[in-house]
Amino acid sequence: MNLYLKTNNIASAVKLADIPTVEYLDLYNDLVERMQDKRYHIAHYFATEVEKGLKFFILLLDDATGEVLISSFQPDYYSEEGLASLTAIHQQFHPFEREMHELYGIKFNGHPWLKPLRFSHDRRDKQSTMDNYPFYTIEGNELHEVNVGPIHAGIIEPGAFRFICNGEQVLHLEIALGYQHRGVEGEMVRNQNRLRQTLISESTAGDTAVGHATAYAELVEKLSDKGISSDLKRERVVAIELERIAMHLADTGALATDIGFQLYQVACEALRTVTINTTQAWCGNRFGKSLIRPFGSNFPLTEAKIETIRKNIADVRRRYNEVRTDILEAPTLLARFEQCGLVPTEEMWHIGGVGMAARSSNLMRDIRATHPSGFYAEEFHHEPVVKQDCDVMSRLATRLDEVLQSADYIESLLKDYKPSTEISAPDYDAKLSTDSLSFSVIEGWRGEICHVALTDEEGNIAKYKIKDPSVHNWLGLAIAVRSEGISDFPINNKSFNLSYCGHDL
Amino acid sequence: MAIKLLNTLIMIAVALSITGVINRTRAMLAGRKGIRFFQHVMNVRLQLRKGSVYSTTTTLLFRIAPCVYLGAAMIAFLFIPVANLEPICSFHGDIVFVAYLLALSRVALILAAMDTGSSFEGMGAAREALYGALVEPALMMAMATLALFCGYSSFADIFSMAQELDTNLTIVLLLVAYVFVIIMFIEAGRVPVDDPKTHLELTMIHEVMCLDFSGIDLAMIHIAGWLKNATLAMIAANAVAVVFCFKWWFAAPLAVLGTGMAIGIVESLRARNKLSRNITYILTIVAMSALVLLIGFLLIQNIEI
Numbered sequence: 181m182n183l184y185l186k187t188n189n190i191a192s193a194v195k196l197a198d199i200p201t202v203e204y205l206d207l208y209n210d211l212v213e214r215m216q217d218k219r220y221h222i223a224h225y226f227a228t229e230v231e232k233g234l235k236f237f238i239l240l241l242d243d244a245t246g247e248v249l250i251s252s253f254q255p256d257y258y259s260e261e262g263l264a265s266l267t268a269i270h271q272q273f274h275p276f277e278r279e280m281h282e283l284y285g286i287k288f289n290g291h292p293w294l295k296p297l298r299f300s301h302d303r304r305d306k307q308s309t310m311d312n313y314p315f316y317t318i319e320g321n322e323l324h325e326v327n328v329g330p331i332h333a334g335i336i337e338p339g340a341f342r343f344i345c346n347g348e349q350v351l352h353l354e355i356a357l358g359y360q361h362r363g364v365e366g367e368m369v370r371n372q373n374r375l376r377q378t379l380i381s382e383s384t385a386g387d388t389a390v391g392h393a394t395a396y397a398e399l400v401e402k403l404s405d406k407g408i409s410s411d412l413k414r415e416r417v418v419a420i421e422l423e424r425i426a427m428h429l430a431d432t433g434a435l436a437t438d439i440g441f442q443l444y445q446v447a448c449e450a451l452r453t454v455t456i457n458t459t460q461a462w463c464g465n466r467f468g469k470s471l472i473r474p475f476g477s478n479f480p481l482t483e484a485k486i487e488t489i490r491k492n493i494a495d496v497r498r499r500y501n502e503v504r505t506d507i508l509e510a511p512t513l514l515a516r517f518e519q520c521g522l523v524p525t526e527e528m529w530h531i532g533g534v535g536m537a538a539r540s541s542n543l544m545r546d547i548r549a550t551h552p553s554g555f556y557a558e559e560f561h562h563e564p565v566v567k568q569d570c571d572v573m574s575r576l577a578t579r580l581d582e583v584l585q586s587a588d589y590i591e592s593l594l595k596d597y598k599p600s601t602e603i604s605a606p607d608y609d610a611k612l613s614t615d616s617l618s619f620s621v622i623e624g625w626r627g628e629i630c631h632v633a634l635t636d637e638e639g640n641i642a643k644y645k646i647k648d649p650s651v652h653n654w655l656g657l658a659i660a661v662r663s664e665g666i667s668d669f670p671i672n673n674k675s676f677n678l679s680y681c682g683h684d685l
Numbered sequence: 686m687a688i689k690l691l692n693t694l695i696m697i698a699v700a701l702s703i704t705g706v707i708n709r710t711r712a713m714l715a716g717r718k719g720i721r722f723f724q725h726v727m728n729v730r731l732q733l734r735k736g737s738v739y740s741t742t743t744t745l746l747f748r749i750a751p752c753v754y755l756g757a758a759m760i761a762f763l764f765i766p767v768a769n770l771e772p773i774c775s776f777h778g779d780i781v782f783v784a785y786l787l788a789l790s791r792v793a794l795i796l797a798a799m800d801t802g803s804s805f806e807g808m809g810a811a812r813e814a815l816y817g818a819l820v821e822p823a824l825m826m827a828m829a830t831l832a833l834f835c836g837y838s839s840f841a842d843i844f845s846m847a848q849e850l851d852t853n854l855t856i857v858l859l860l861v862a863y864v865f866v867i868i869m870f871i872e873a874g875r876v877p878v879d880d881p882k883t884h885l886e887l888t889m890i891h892e893v894m895c896l897d898f899s900g901i902d903l904a905m906i907h908i909a910g911w912l913k914n915a916t917l918a919m920i921a922a923n924a925v926a927v928v929f930c931f932k933w934w935f936a937a938p939l940a941v942l943g944t945g946m947a948i949g950i951v952e953s954l955r956a957r958n959k960l961s962r963n964i965t966y967i968l969t970i971v972a973m974s975a976l977v978l979l980i981g982f983l984l985i986q987n988i989e990i
Contacts (some may be wrong), residue, residue, distance in 0.1 A: 326804040328887065348808075348960065438888075439956035440880035446715040512877070512956040520959075666808070667960040670885040 184249040189551040193618035225276035233257035262287025272532025299358035337680035360684040368644035374608035385682035391624025393472035398620035403612040411600035413555035421586040424625035428579040473606030497587035517573035521660035521672040535627015540575040547623035612639040648682030692770035700915035710949025735900035750797030757790035758909035768936035775841035798894035809893030865921035
């Protein structure tokens with residue numbers, strides 16, 4: 181029996197009727213087997229309310245073939261048995277099962293720890309609040325607890341970090357998020373206005389505006405048979421890579437700040453300003469908001485803009501390369517970063533780590549290479565940067581290399597590019613296919629961003645699910661600081677630089 | 686009397702300027718214009734005009750700590766001569782008195798930090814106590830070296846005698862100066878041991894203990910910090926001045942520029958130590974000052990024989 185519908189990241193949306201609805205036990209048994217292979221990882225797993233009870237959808241990514249496996253199941257409405265927990269065997273399912281438990285009260289038997297994920301307003305159990313959050317505790321007089329947050333000292337986003345320490349050494353870190361109740365996914369459904377939806381997706385995570393907007397745009401485009409031009413795809417890739425450069429530069433600078441290394445800090449801050457000002461020169465917003473729109477663009481590149489981008493990026497590349505060489509030779513910096521915050525490959529794979537953090541732990545997860553979409557799927561060859569050392573330095577080194585790589589991509593994309601007349605204005609009224617499931621997976625600077633939408637019989641979006649890479653990687657941070665000194669937490673945190681708002685949808 | 690007054694005025698000028706020089710050096714190396722030279726003084730003036738807010742968990746201990754901290758630093762400050770000038774206070778054995786005044790000020794701050802009941806401040810206090818205990822032998826041995834050379838145990842006498850010292854001791858005096866500058870790095874909470882610019886409570890040492898102080902209390906802690914810096918910087922400068930030119934107009938600018946620029950340059954060009962490495966770093970200084978004392982002792986013996 182066929183458990184999955186196989187599709188890929190460039191095919192158009194699939195009809196809901198085509199997705200096999202299977203028995204949970206069959207799917208469970210298959211997943212227990214299948215997920216032991218590192219080539220598979222989970223993209224999304226969610227439940228949605230249907231006429232009678234709940235219907236569950238699961239999306240798997242097969243890195244070896246570039247296929248996306250979709251399956252669904254619908255347990256008996258009257259069944260009170262609950263579902264066997266996949267997290268108990270494969271930890272990468274934990275955020276999804278926790279979310280479904282929180283939203284719908286589904287029992288996952290054998291789940292190691294079904295604590296709430298984000299305290300969304302439509303959660304099932306209103307008694308469960310941040311005040312009675314089940315923090316992990318260890319008894320004993322030798323240990324002490326340190327609570328940091330929920331007000332973040334640096335970037336003013338809320339998240340509570342509870343450390344259990346033996347002196348300076350961290351035994352356990354628990355990260356509690358869910359202080360922002362934004363209702364992003366609900367808002368995407370309440371607002372059928374496509375421009376508003378674009379704006380909301382753009383604001384999902386402020387540092388990944390281009391990434392999330394592209395994910396939304398591609399998702400909507402897959403729901404329509406109206407194609408988009410290759411030039412538009414090319415310009416989107418330029419935008420994504422610009423965002424990647426800007427954020428990696430910012431993080432390099434922030435890592436230098438955290439170890440009190442003024443020289444690299446100011447060097448990187450200056451370069452980041454050049455980069456985000458380039459984005460501003462292109463679209464009027466430094467973070468690339470308003471740049472990505474479905475079916476078109478309000479800011480097609482012109483000769484002059486191409487010239488500005490190429491000039492600035494070449495300059496950034498040259499100067500960053502100098503910083504990079506110096507960083508790799510700075511003994512005091514290496515002494516701080518090397519062998520600090522280890523997340524071994526196996527651990528990273530177990531928790532389902534994605535993106536840049538996974539690649540720094542020698543786990544190849546790069547959507548640009550395995551599930552390319554947009555211009556990445558056209559005449560574009562991406563060689564992912566993978567580092568072996570699994571430590572903070574490794575995560576920094578990935579950034580150092582990816583900035584140069586992205587700068588080269590931008591140069592090669594724009595070198596012979598003639599501004600196109602084909603790029604039309606955005607279309608917010610295109611008819612969407614009915615009763616379909618559409619998804620898009622994008623490699624943002626932090627990692628894979630996955631958007632999934634279900635449409636109803638009129639072609640309106642009936643369910644919208646967003647997954648920021650942070651959802652997977654927060655646990656990676658908790659693992660990284662185990663047995664490290666508590667004073668090394670900030671550099672570990674910065675080396676992951678995960679999103680709070682991307683998690684607290 | 687006029688000389689004593691001049692001495693104190695110069696010391697105050699030194700205390701006010703060191704932070705300015707540090708900030709200016711950092712700004713120049715970062716390619717920035719930098720803040721006003723006396724911005725830190727303006728900030729403190731502002732804080733002095735404000736009231737304080739006290740946490741309800743704190744007790745009297747927390748409120749008197751800034752006074753003890755500032756008082757101890759102030760008294761220590763009055764014992765330091767500027768090269769050939771005379772300090773206001775001086776008596777036999779005041780080098781030990783000064784060392785323990787500095788220790789007293791540290792204890793006051795540690796107790797106040799523990800009094801807040803904050804887990805951050807508890808960690809900061811633990812770190813400060815550890816580093817304080819480790820750095821104390823270095824301070825005592827460096828001072829003992831000076832006392833050994835001159836046969837006196839008060840700063841005023843030591844430095845007035847020191848100019849008659851044999852040139853053989855030059856290198857030892859320079860090393861003593863180096864040890865004092867490093868001790869100042871540690872006492873002032875600068876890179877590589879601590880980072881006063883950081884916003885990360887988990888990595889702080891000195892700053893985290895001051896988190897609950899506000900207004901006038903915070904101003905007192907800042908002022909005490911300047912005084913302690915000036916005290917150590919001037920001892921180091923004196924040790925160097927003995928070798929080159931034992932005049933106040935040489936020693937005072939040396940104290941300001943030497944230590945200020947050293948801190949500024951170090952903070953720009955290197956990263957902080959990993960916290961666990963700080964112990965090794967401080968013990969190296971202790972070892973160095975033990976070595977200085979030993980070499981000094983041997984040299985003195987040879988000369989007399």
